Amino acid sequence: MISSATSSAAPLALAPHHLRLFALIIDYLLAIVMLNLAHKASLGAHWDLNPQPFSGDQSPALWFAAAMVVLLAKDGLNGRSPGKWFMGIAVVRANDPAAVPGLPRLVLRNLTLAILPLEAVAMFVDRYYRRLGDRLAGTVVVAAGNPAHLTRRLLGMAILFLATMLAILLVEFWNVRRSAAYQTALGAASRYGQVHQAVGDGMEFGGSPSLARTPDGQQTTVVLDVEGARGEAQVEVVLRLERAPLRWRVASLRLLEAPLPPPEVQTAPSR
Numbered sequence: 001m002i003s004s005a006t007s008s009a010a011p012l013a014l015a016p017h018h019l020r021l022f023a024l025i026i027d028y029l030l031a032i033v034m035l036n037l038a039h040k041a042s043l044g045a046h047w048d049l050n051p052q053p054f055s056g057d058q059s060p061a062l063w064f065a066a067a068m069v070v071l072l073a074k075d076g077l078n079g080r081s082p083g084k085w086f087m088g089i090a091v092v093r094a095n096d097p098a099a100v101p102g103l104p105r106l107v108l109r110n111l112t113l114a115i116l117p118l119e120a121v122a123m124f125v126d127r128y129y130r131r132l133g134d135r136l137a138g139t140v141v142v143a144a145g146n147p148a149h150l151t152r153r154l155l156g157m158a159i160l161f162l163a164t165m166l167a168i169l170l171v172e173f174w175n176v177r178r179s180a181a182y183q184t185a186l187g188a189a190s191r192y193g194q195v196h197q198a199v200g201d202g203m204e205f206g207g208s209p210s211l212a213r214t215p216d217g218q219q220t221t222v223v224l225d226v227e228g229a230r231g232e233a234q235v236e237v238v239l240r241l242e243r244a245p246l247r248w249r250v251a252s253l254r255l256l257e258a259p260l261p262p263p264e265v266q267t268a269p270s271r
Helices: 017-041 059-072 082-087 103-125 132-137 150-177 180-190 193-199
Strands: 089-093 139-143 204-213 219-228 231-243 246-257
Touching (some): 017 082, 017 089, 017 103, 082 150, 089 103, 103 132, 103 139, 150 204, 180 204, 180 219, 180 231, 193 246, 219 246
Antiparallel strands (some): 219 231
16 A cells, blocks of 8 residues: 555655645536536527527436536546646556556546545545545545646646636627527617618628526527717617517617717808
8 A cells, every 4th residue: 555655766645635625626617617618519509499408407417417427537637637737646556656547447436526525534534545436446646756847737727727718708609699589689680770870881790799688588688789881889689589489579679879970060151
């Protein structure tokens, strides 16, 4: 059994409790963000009128199952999860600290995360800082012998989190444009005479449209940016859901912002 310092050529110390705790928190945060991104990306065209994945009465069970799949395989990269890599620790086999456990053993180890409070207690009372999953899989967590420089690890985690958040924002913007509510609001605003009068010829819709739904899903407010020869404006379209057939109906449409009218030309009085 490995001790606080192994007798191998490159001794490996057992990973402290606080490093393992921070690694687990990072992994959970990443799992939540990645599942949120996957959910948003899975929405199809006219998603606001179609049944959604991970919705309804089965939502908690489905989300739990998806989260468990991510967490079970989180240590598959050379015995490290993203959190463990950042903290400079790794999972190794207890009877051979130089060997990285295989994926089946790592998955078996993480099965007991479902009883996390008991796992925490077991880790604090065990001589080798093993939780129940470590005992089941025959593993221990050690401080890596040659971890990446702290600055490099900080940069890597920052890039990972920022890239994921940027991806969520881009997918959110994409989802607005492929919703049935946006398509309905765009068609109504394009035919609205006051919008054309306000912005002039060459009317184009672009920018960053916003979409806000009421909690019951029966009403959606879409705000569109429009630009023309006279300037820019914003149009608010309020939609209500009709059941037969299922579609969005325009309840109201108004200009929120419109370009100022051109100043009147002042002519000098004749003498």
